[in-house]
Structures are given as C-alpha cells and as structure tokens.
Amino acid sequence: MGGKALVIQENRVMNRILERHFLSKGYQCLALHSLDAVKGIIAHPKYDLVVTDLLFQGIRSVDYIVELTSLIQYQRFVVVTSLGQERMKRQIMKLTKLDGYYDFPVDLDSMN
Amino acid sequence: MRSPDIFTLIEISCFFLGCNIVLMILMVQYRKYRGKRLSNLEAVFADCVSSYLYPRPGEQITSAEVGEALSKAGVKKCFPGNIDYLIQLMIRTQRALGGINHHKIKKLYSEIPPYGVSIAKVRSKKWSVKARGIREIYEMDQPQYLKEIVPYYNHKNIYVRREAQIALVVFLGWESLSFLPMLTRRVGLWQQIKIVEKLHDVDKSYNIGYLRNCYKSSNPDVLQLVIRIIKKYQIMSETDFLEKMLCHDDYEVREAVIYCLLSLGVKNPEMRRLLYSLRTTIPSEIQQTQVLKYLYKNQDFILNHPEFVIGLNRSA
Amino acid sequence: MHTFIDYFSWVISKGFFIYGACLTSFYFIGVYLANRGILKARRRNVFLRSQDVISASDLPHITLIAPAYNEGPTIIDNVFSLLLLKYPYYDLIVVNDGSKDDSLQKLIDKFNLEVSLQNPSENPIETAHVRNIYKSKNTSYKNLTVIDKENGGRSDAINTGINFSSSELILCTDADCIIEETALVKMVTPYLEATDKEVIACGGGIGLANGSSIEKGVIKKLRLPQNLLALIQVVEYIRAFLLGRMSWGEVNGLLLVSGAFGMFPRRRLVEVGGFDTSTIGEDFELCVRLRKHMEELNLSYKIVYLPLTLCWTEAPETYKIFISQRDRWARGLCETLSTHKKMIGNSKYGTMGMIFLPYWVIFEFGAPLVELIGLLYIIISASMGWLNWEVTFYAFVAIYLIGCLFSTTAVFLYVNYFNQYNTIGQIFKLLGAAYLEPFIFHPILVYASIKGYYKMLFNIKSGWGTMTRKGFSSANSS
Numbered sequence: 001m002g003g004k005a006l007v008i009q010e011n012r013v014m015n016r017i018l019e020r021h022f023l024s025k026g027y028q029c030l031a032l033h034s035l036d037a038v039k040g041i042i043a044h045p046k047y048d049l050v051v052t053d054l055l056f057q058g059i060r061s062v063d064y065i066v067e068l069t070s071l072i073q074y075q076r077f078v079v080v081t082s083l084g085q086e087r088m089k090r091q092i093m094k095l096t097k098l099d100g101y102y103d104f105p106v107d108l109d110s111m112n
Numbered sequence: 113m114r115s116p117d118i119f120t121l122i123e124i125s126c127f128f129l130g131c132n133i134v135l136m137i138l139m140v141q142y143r144k145y146r147g148k149r150l151s152n153l154e155a156v157f158a159d160c161v162s163s164y165l166y167p168r169p170g171e172q173i174t175s176a177e178v179g180e181a182l183s184k185a186g187v188k189k190c191f192p193g194n195i196d197y198l199i200q201l202m203i204r205t206q207r208a209l210g211g212i213n214h215h216k217i218k219k220l221y222s223e224i225p226p227y228g229v230s231i232a233k234v235r236s237k238k239w240s241v242k243a244r245g246i247r248e249i250y251e252m253d254q255p256q257y258l259k260e261i262v263p264y265y266n267h268k269n270i271y272v273r274r275e276a277q278i279a280l281v282v283f284l285g286w287e288s289l290s291f292l293p294m295l296t297r298r299v300g301l302w303q304q305i306k307i308v309e310k311l312h313d314v315d316k317s318y319n320i321g322y323l324r325n326c327y328k329s330s331n332p333d334v335l336q337l338v339i340r341i342i343k344k345y346q347i348m349s350e351t352d353f354l355e356k357m358l359c360h361d362d363y364e365v366r367e368a369v370i371y372c373l374l375s376l377g378v379k380n381p382e383m384r385r386l387l388y389s390l391r392t393t394i395p396s397e398i399q400q401t402q403v404l405k406y407l408y409k410n411q412d413f414i415l416n417h418p419e420f421v422i423g424l425n426r427s428a
Numbered sequence: 429m430h431t432f433i434d435y436f437s438w439v440i441s442k443g444f445f446i447y448g449a450c451l452t453s454f455y456f457i458g459v460y461l462a463n464r465g466i467l468k469a470r471r472r473n474v475f476l477r478s479q480d481v482i483s484a485s486d487l488p489h490i491t492l493i494a495p496a497y498n499e500g501p502t503i504i505d506n507v508f509s510l511l512l513l514k515y516p517y518y519d520l521i522v523v524n525d526g527s528k529d530d531s532l533q534k535l536i537d538k539f540n541l542e543v544s545l546q547n548p549s550e551n552p553i554e555t556a557h558v559r560n561i562y563k564s565k566n567t568s569y570k571n572l573t574v575i576d577k578e579n580g581g582r583s584d585a586i587n588t589g590i591n592f593s594s595s596e597l598i599l600c601t602d603a604d605c606i607i608e609e610t611a612l613v614k615m616v617t618p619y620l621e622a623t624d625k626e627v628i629a630c631g632g633g634i635g636l637a638n639g640s641s642i643e644k645g646v647i648k649k650l651r652l653p654q655n656l657l658a659l660i661q662v663v664e665y666i667r668a669f670l671l672g673r674m675s676w677g678e679v680n681g682l683l684l685v686s687g688a689f690g691m692f693p694r695r696r697l698v699e700v701g702g703f704d705t706s707t708i709g710e711d712f713e714l715c716v717r718l719r720k721h722m723e724e725l726n727l728s729y730k731i732v733y734l735p736l737t738l739c740w741t742e743a744p745e746t747y748k749i750f751i752s753q754r755d756r757w758a759r760g761l762c763e764t765l766s767t768h769k770k771m772i773g774n775s776k777y778g779t780m781g782m783i784f785l786p787y788w789v790i791f792e793f794g795a796p797l798v799e800l801i802g803l804l805y806i807i808i809s810a811s812m813g814w815l816n817w818e819v820t821f822y823a824f825v826a827i828y829l830i831g832c833l834f835s836t837t838a839v840f841l842y843v844n845y846f847n848q849y850n851t852i853g854q855i856f857k858l859l860g861a862a863y864l865e866p867f868i869f870h871p872i873l874v875y876a877s878i879k880g881y882y883k884m885l886f887n888i889k890s891g892w893g894t895m896t897r898k899g900f901s902s903a904n905s906s
C-alpha cells in the first residue's frame with residue numbers, strides 16, 4: 001500500500017488515530033479538522049484515498065460532501081462516521097460514488 | 113417600614129450584589145483556564161492513544177507510559193473533574209473503534225490509574241454517581257463487574273435502573289431479555305432505543321425464543337421494546353403478533369407497530385399491504401390518517417397498488 | 429378627615445408592600461428553583477448526550493414548521509439555516525402564508541421546487557385554502573416542503589403545516605429565527621426520557637442575536653447589541669427564560685412555551701384542534717388549552733423547559749416597534765386569561781387552576797396595573813404633601829437594588845452555566861444594561877402593557893402590528 005491520504009475528522013482523537021493508522025499503512029497522510037482547513041490548502045495533490053466524517057459544524061452532511069468532492073481530486077473516497085442511519089447512507093451514496101461507508105464502531109484494520 | 117430597616121435592606125442588597133459580580137468575574141477567568149486545561153488533556157490523550165494503537169516502527173508505548181503522560185496532563189485523584197473528562201474521552205473513542213482497537217482501549221482503561229474509579233462510583237449512594245459508574249462500566253466493556261450491577265436492574269431510580277438494564281444487555285446479549293417480562297416499571301423511549309442498539313452491537317443475529325417470551329408482558333413499554341427489536345432485526349415472521357399489537361389500547365404501542373411495519377415494508381412490500389388493509393382496525397383516527405400519509409409518501413407503493421389511491425380518495 | 433387619609437394611606441402602602449414582598453419572594457424562590465432545575469438537567473445530560481442522539485436510529489420523527497409572511501429579503505438564508513439542523517429524522521415545512529412579496533418565487537428558484545401532489549387524506553384542522561405544495565427536485569433537499577396558501581395568519585399557517593405533517597413531533601418556529609444546529613437533538617430529549625408523565629410541550633431558551641456575525645444562517649460570533657434597547661432586552665430574555673421559565677418548569681407550572689420555538693406531540697395538537705387562529709397570544713393560549721385537555725382526560729403530563737438557548741431572534745431596536753410588540757403580548761395575555769377564566773381558581777384543574785393561573789392573573793397581568801396605580805398614588809401623595817420624602821427615597825433605592833440583585837443573579841447563572849457571553853467586557857455591558865433598565869426600559873414596558881389592556885377593554889382592534897426586522901443576513905453579516 002501507500003500513496004497520499006487525506007483524513008478529515010472534527011473529533012480530535014479520531015483524527016489522530018486515523019492519521020496514525022494510515023501512516024502505519026505506508027500512506028503519506030494529511031489530517032485536517034474541517035472543510036475550511038481543506039479550503040485553506042492552496043494546491044491539493046491528487047489523493048489516493050480520502051477518509052472523511054460527515055458531521056461538521058455549520059454545514060449539512062450532504063452539502064459538505066458535494067463541496068468536498070468538488071474541491072479535491074481523489075481515487076478512493078471513504079466515509080467513517082458516527083451517523084449509521086440507513087437514510088443517511090442512501091442519501092450520501094446518491095451524491096457521490098463511495099468506496100466505503102463505515103459507521104461506528106469501525107474496525108480500522110479490516111478496512112480494505 | 114422604618115428608615116433603619118430600609119438601610120439594612122440596602123446594605124444586604126449591596127453586599128450580595130458585590131459578591132455576585134466578584135464571583136462572576138472569577139468564574140469567567142476560571143472557565144478560560146479550565147477550557148485550556150481540558151483541551152490540553154484531549155490533545156495528550158489523542159497523541160497517547162494514537163501512538164498506543166499504531167506505534168511508529170521501533171516505537172513501543174506501554175500503558176504505563178500512557179498513564180504517566182496523562183498524569184502529567186492533570187489526570188490525578190485530586191482532580192476528579194479531569195478523571196471524568198478522561199473517562200468521557202475514552203468512552204467516545206471506545207465507541208468509535210471496533211476490532212482489536214476496541215480490546216486495546218478496554219485493556220488500557222483497566223491498566224491506567226486511577227484504578228477502579230467506575231466501580232467505586234457504582235458503590236456510591238448518590239443515584240447520579242451510581243448510574244454514571246454503571247454507564248462507564250458497560251461503555252468500557254468491563255464485564256468483571258456484572259455481578260455488582262445486576263441487583264440494580266429494577267432500582268427505584270430511573271437512571272440507575274436504565275443504565276443497569278443496558279449493562280445487562282451489553283454483557284449478556286439476548287439472554288438478558290429474560291428480565292423484560294418481569295418489568296413492571298416504565299421503560300422510557302431512550303432506554304428502549306439504547307437496549308435495541310446495544311443488543312444489535314452485541315449480536316447481529318436474533319433469538320426469537322427470548323423475544324416471544326416477552327409477548328405476554330402487560331407492560332406496554334416492554335411490548336414497544338419488543339416491536340423495536342423486530343424492526344431493528346427485520347424479523348418478518350412475527351406478523352401475527354404485530355397484527356395483534358396494531359389494535360393495542362396503548363397509542364405508543366400502536367405507533368411502534370406502524371413504524372415497524374413500514375420499515376419491514378422496505379424489504380417486503382407485503383408488510384405495507386398488511387398495514388393498509390388493517391388500518392381501519394386501529395382504534396385512533398389520527399393514526400389511521402397517519403398510516404395513509406406514510407403510505408402515500410411511498411411512490412412505488414402507489415404505483416403498484418392502484419386500489420390504494422381509490423381508498424385514499426374515499427377516505428378524503 | 430385627616431385620620432381617614434392616614435388610614436387610607438396606611439392601607440394602600442401596606443397593600444403595595446405586601447404585593448411587592450410577595451413578588452420579590454416569588455422571584456427569589458424562582459432563582460432557587462431555576463438553579464436546582466439547571467443542576468438536575470446537567471446531571472441528566474451525562475446519560476443522554478447529543479452525540480449519542482445524533483447517531484441513534486429509531487428516533488421520533490420531527491417536523492419543523494416555519495410560517496413565512498413577506499420574508500423575501502431573508503427567506504433563503506433562513507431556510508438554509510433551518511436545513512442545517514443535526515437530527516437524522518426531520519422534515520422542514522415552510523408555509524408561505526399568502527406573502528405579497530417574492531418569497532415563494534425565491535424559494536422555487538433557489539431550491540428547484542416543483543408542484544407536488546397534495547396529500548389526499550382529510551385535514552384534521554380547518555385552515556385557509558392551500559394553493560400548492562412544492563417539493564424540491566434536488567435530492568439533497570428531500571426533507572424540504574413548501575406549502576403555498578392563502579393568508580390566514582401565523583396560527584393558520586402552522587395549522588396547515590400540522591395537517592400536512594405525519595411525524596410524531598412538531599417543532600413550531602418562525603422563518604426568521606436562527607436555530608442552533610443541535611437544537612432538535614436537545615429538544616427531543618424530554619420526549620426520549622419521559623416515563624410517568626407525558627411531555628405535552630417542550631420549550632427552549634430564545635436569545636437575541638442583534639449585532640452578531642451571521643453567515644449562511646449560522647451564528648459565527650455572538651456579540652451583544654450596540655443598541656441600548658436591544659441590549660436591555662438581552663438581559664430581560666435571560667431573566668425571563670432562565671429564571672422565569674426554568675423555575676416554572678421545575679414545578680411543572682409552565683403555561684407558556686414560546687411560539688418562536690416550541691415542540692409538541694402532533695397527536696395532542698390535533699386533539700385540541702391546533703393553534704387558535706382568533707387570538708394574538710396563540711402560544712400562551714395553546715399551552716393553557718393543552719394543559720386543560722390533559723386535565724380533562726385525567727392524564728399525567730408535563731411541560732418541559734430546557735435551560736439552553738437554542739433559538740436566536742432579533743429584538744426590536746426602536747421604541748415604536750417595541751411598544752407595538754409588547755402591546756400585542758399584553759393583549760394576548762388578556763385574551764387567553766379571559767378565554768380560560770373558568771379555570772382560574774377552579775380546583776377541578778388542580779394546581780393549574782388554583783396556583784399557576786391565579787399567579788398569572790395577579791402578578792403577570794396585575795403587575796403593570798399595580799405599578800400604574802403606585803405611580804399615581806405617589807404623584808397624588810406628593811402633591812398633597814403626604815409623602816415622607818426621605819423614606820420614599822430610601823425605599824426606592826432599596827427596591828432598585830433588589831431589582832439589580834435579581835438581574836445580576838440571572839446574568840450570574842447564565843454566565844456560570846452557559847458559555848455564550850464569556851468575556852468580562854460582555855458581562856459588564858450586560859450588568860450596565862440591567863442597572864439602566866428600571867429607568868429607561870421598564871416605564872415604556874408598563875406603558876405598552878397598559879396600552880394593550882386599554883385596547884382590550886375598549887375592544888380596539890389593532891391585530892399583530894408591524895414587527896419590522898432588519899434581518900440577520902442583510903444587517904449583520906460579517
């Protein structure tokens with residue numbers, strides 16, 4: 001494995017854990033806390049993997065996904081979130097092609 | 113009122129007014145300081161736990177080192193607020209992680225000081241402390257304390273009782289449902305939701321025997337809970353029971369059945385047909401109309417059942 | 429003659445003293461109850477955290493109903509704000525109550541709305557004619573419905589929303605309110621926790637956002653208003669919501685859940701026939717009617733107040749609009765008390781009939797009248813030379829200080845328990861406003877209330893009056 005990974009999680013602890021997880025898998029990992037932080041980076045490389053939450057302050061989950069996917073280029077897109085409701089899953093899947101939707105509790109080591 | 117009395121009143125008012133203002137200023141300063149401290153504690157915890165779970169090559173972080181780092185950040189017996197905050201962080205992290213990480217955090221919780229905080233809370237006489245202790249034990253998955261929790265499953269305090277019942281479900285799974293028919297006290301909606309979620313987390317497959325044992329319960333809350341379990345596990349075989357419950361005296365029980373049949377109907381349209389055909393047996397006009405509205409929202413249902421629209425027009 | 433005047437004067441002053449002492453005692457009991465209630469709520473919160481609710485399934489479905497009338501300049505931002513709420517199962521119904529401006533067209537354009545089929549099931553509450561129902565073609569606004577109807581007033585618009593909704597819970601708000609993202613999660617908790625008593629209404633605190641930075645319907649930075657009248661109202665709201673409502677909630681004596689932000693079970697709303705379209709104090713009237721309904725059904729119930737500011741609105745910044753608003757509130761109070769006069773002092777309605785309603789009559793309705801009579805008495809006494817100036821002056825100082833103490837305690841509790849006004853500068857600004865309030869705000873308030881009572885007494889119709897708002901997005905966006 002390897003490549004460039006982008007982790008976006010508001011929860012500080014989960015953010016660090018995900019960052020460490022992908023570093024241990026050989027990724028170059030950039031961990032951010034919000035969409036504003038993503039916007040703050042002037043030139044984004046093409047990410048091999050984007051791992052994001054859906055719950056952020058001041059933005060709806062659906063709008064967040066639409067905005068994020070328009071901001072960056074990526075190969076694989078994975079959602080790791082506490083929002084496990086079927087309704088939310090369906091709605092997000094309609095908006096973008098997902099390579100995975102993991103709701104809590106998530107077993108990071110079994111993520112493909 | 114004489115002038116001296118008024119003077120005393122003025123003096124007392126001035127005194128309390130002054131105290132209020134001084135206290136308020138002190139409090140604002142303290143809150144700023146506390147906020148920084150907790151933020152620092154969270155940062156230290158995030159670093160420690162992430163390193164503990166995924167150490168860099170050559171790096172080996174032990175639970176003792178984690179404990180030491182946290183202690184330096186203020187997690188000490190003399191600061192119970194910090195301990196509670198740490199436990200809160202651990203619960204949040206534990207809930208988010210599954211697999212090996214879940215077990216590692218569970219191990220970390222039992223290995224770092226201060227030890228035995230949660231069980232000490234369970235032994236407290238204050239209901240809020242006791243209930244918190246029980247919650248911490250089941251959230252951090254510490255089944256060794258189950259025996260101490262069991263006696264509280266029917267405690268007079270709702271919070272103690274609620275947390276104890278959830279703990280039973282977390283540690284015993286389906287087997288724990290055997291306490292349901294014995295429950296005479298109310299089971300709140302949140303308690304029902306939590307029990308169903310925890311049960312599903314513990315065991316993704318269902319055991320219909322334990323469920324059917326509860327059908328005879330005279331407690332409407334228990335019946336509601338059972339219906340929620342049927343909904344969560346998408347059990348299609350219990351239509352007879354659901355049909356019977358659709359005419360139950362309790363409004364909330366009927367409400368739960370309506371949602372259950374609608375949810376089952378996503379996979380099995382027959383359930384929605386059943387709900388439609390039985391709607392007139394529901395002893396509440398509000399709910400009958402509600403059923404029509406729900407079904408009406410489902411376009412597929414309307415397209416596949418033209419007679420439904422005719423029925424709707426009649427009812428209008 | 430002199431003896432009679434002395435006796436009369438003694439009776440009057442004792443009467444005022446007893447009234448004032450009772451009111452002050454109630455206020456300080458209120459402080460104790462509010463503090464107790466907040467502490468209890470905080471203890472309970474440990475077991476039901478917002479994060480847990482957000483991620484839970486099988487939660488009750490909520491419909492948010494926001495009536496809008498001529499809200500063209502702000503409608504889009506406000507609807508965006510209402511769509512931001514963090515709750516997995518909610519729908520938003522915006523009811524365009526026959527607006528004469530371009531509100532509807534703006535909504536149609538922005539949210540890509542198309543006419544949807546009308547719900548064919550019968551409407552339990554009678555309302556003005558519904559012209560069209562719109563749903564968005566865009567899947568990300570799937571939970572938005574816009575109802576276009578003929579004008580019938582705010583209550584009628586909410587009733588239309590109730591008819592259309594099918595959820596278990598209804599949250600009534602205004603299209604010009606900014607609701608905290610986690611508001612629904614917090615508001616639903618009393619319903620989730622209820623066991624022995626059914627929750628028939630739940631209210632949360634309303635704050636004033638004049639002067640704050642607002643972006644896309646979210647408060648980015650909460651600031652205190654620059655305008656003195658609005659600033660004083662911030663203190664007034666803190667006192668009324670945190671101490672008043674919280675303490676009444678603690679003894680299950682709440683008779684008012686604000687119309688701008690209140691949650692009700694749909695079932696009970698339908699049973700009582702929704703909001704009364706003929707009154708201007710529809711929120712107060714609904715609460716009293718709901719309680720009456722439950723008393724008559726002989727069911728145990730409660731009305732809960734959450735000690736949190738979950739909804740932000742705009743306070744009037746000019747005296748003209750302020751007087752018009754308070755005049756309307758006074759008329760609403762009179763109307764409701766008059767409609768339900770049979771319940772006042774009626775033991776059939778338990779504590780509501782014997783304690784809560786009489787309190788409202790004596791201390792809420794009565795206070796402006798007593799103040800007016802007091803003022804007249806002082807003027808007459810002074811002109812007749814009966815007044816002991818020294819005692820009067822010190823009594824005034826004492827009363828003023830007690831009032832200040834009460835306001836300071838309210839600010840103290842707010843600062844202690846909430847993290848909204850958290851700088852020393854903001855605290856002093858709030859205290860300054862509280863200490864000026866008796867001189868520049870209270871007399872106007874009494875005047876507005878008396879004006880309202882006068883209109884009621886002589887049946888002078890003036891409806892809702894104009895409540896012109898500057899609008900958050902246009903005025904305060906940073």
